[in-house]
Amino acid sequence: MAEPHHQTDPSDGIAAAADRIGRALMKRPLWFSLFVILALMLLPAAVWLDLKDLSNTSLYRQAGQLNSMISEIRGYYSSNVVGRVLANHGDTTPAQNYREIDGGIPIPATLSIELGQVIDVVGDSIRYRFVSDEPFKSRAPHNLDSFEMLALQQLRAQADPDASVTEISGSALSRQIRMAVPIVMGKACVACHNSHPLSPRQDWEEGDIRGIQSITLEQPIAANIFSFKYLLLYLLAAGSFGLAFAFLQWRQAVQFGRMNDELEEANSFLASVSMKISKYLSPQVYKSIFSGARDAVISTERKKLTIFFSDIKDFTVTSERLQPEELTNLLNEYFTEMAKIAHEYGATVDKFIGDAILVFFGDPETKGAAGDAQACLEMAIAMQRRMVELNREWRRRGIEAPFQSRMGINTGYCNVGNFGSADRMDYTIIGAEANLAARLESIAEPGGIVISYETYALVQNIIKARALEPISLKGISREVVPYVVEGIHDLVDKEAGDVIDRNSEHFHLHVDLAGLDRDDSEHIENALEAALFEVRQRRQAK
DSSP states (O other): OOOOOOOOOHHHHHHHHHHHHHHHHHHOHHHHHHHHHHHHHHHHHHHHHHHHHHHHHHHHHHHHHHHHHHHHHHHHHIIIIIHHHHHTTTOOEEETTGGGSTTEEEOHHHHHHHHHHHHHHHOSSEEEEEEESSOOTTSOOOOOOHHHHHHHHHHHHHTOTTOOEEEEEEOSSEEEEEEEEEEEOOHHHHHHHHHOTTOSOSOOOTTOEEEEEEEEEEEEHHHHHGGGHHHHHHHHHHHHHHHHHHHHHHHHHHHHHHHHHHHHHHHHHHHHHHHHHHTTSOHHHHHHHHTTSSOSSOOEEEEEEEEEEEEETTHHHHHHHSOHHHHHHHHHHHHHHHHHHHHHTTOEEEEEETTEEEEEESSSSOOOHHHHHHHHHHHHHHHHHHHHHHHHHHHHTTOSSOOOEEEEEEEEEEEEEEEEOSSOEEEEEESHHHHHHHHHHHTSOTTOEEEOHHHHHHHTTTOEEEEOOOEEETTEEEEEOOEEEEOTTHHHHHHHSSEEEEEETTEEEEEEOTTOOHHHHHHHHHHHHHHHHHHHHHHHHO
């Protein structure tokens, strides 16, 4: 069975050839430059060849016409002058009607008129006229056209024997020049004309302008167009090359435009993907990966870090009181606010574990051990103060028992880097010091911050803290002395103004002083007095 025959489009072959030529020129820019220089050098050569050919053609034409004119003038002179003189045995009589007189020869005016007739017969682009508005009475009147009449008037008005009048005219395919010069009466001419019976005047004076000598030259443009054949060939070749080059540039522009559209689409996709990826990574890690500073390979380093760990007190109990949708929104809002504060202080957010947050300072960027510890503590204080504001807002929204967070901070050496498999990695920290931060968080009061001695030693100049009983932790041989950070909410209380908010593990007080009336004040006072009485009773009983 014969295979079907597929016809190819000739334009595809031309485009493919143009692409190959374009790629070849782009790969060899020196050849392309030499080709352009050679093309530019050929332009003056083509012009010179055309000018040479045009000059040769013009010279051949002028030489031929001049040869024909001389031959005709020689024949005219031979028959009308020499022949008549010889026929009359050498006796001559100059006269305007010389043909009627034996031995008669033409006077200069008659000679000029008849030579003009000879030239008109021979020359195809040259005409000669010898005319006057005052011819001899025996001659027919000369028909002067508008140019000749105007020229005669101007030349007589100027009275300059060297003056001339010129007119250039013609069409798109032919040009014409006409020149008129004066016929000035000489001494002999005056004597002849004033004594001749057929002269139109007998008062001629020397220097008078009797008529004009008019010469007309025509130059056909159309006949000379193809005289520039070399230039036309050059322009045709240059134009063809220019069109081919423009076509090539257009094709490349179309290809580049298509590539730019594809790149723009790819960049938009990558930007969208990178923005999505950034939601799963800490800003410092995201920046280091996309800048090339960090490779996506399994590797770790041992560094001194300050680790922060926090969770929500009684989160399970709180979650049972709230609907899943409300709990999700509340938890996401909590994480968003805490992460925003962490980013402000330059923390690396490791992960969210249920309701807990793991953050560390010291990698991939560090301010030094003391600087990292101070930044971490300032971040924790800012978080606890923000929690007071969030709790106030959540209560206004109807949340009876909002979140209460506990925080622990420790400073020590950990392994930090990419952990996992070749297909799935996690940037995190591993070590007993991270576990210690979680243990310190577990002994903190709601709304409180507990730090290790290693952290306290680095930040003791900026905070107040009191020591707790030493604790032991599996994996750490030494006893750890925890420190409770004091005065966390002092500034918040002052800024709160009309709100009193106090919290501990077994105590929660929230009083909004704004808008209290007398009955509310008495009710609060009675409740506080009753609670104070019960607390004192239980303390005395112990």
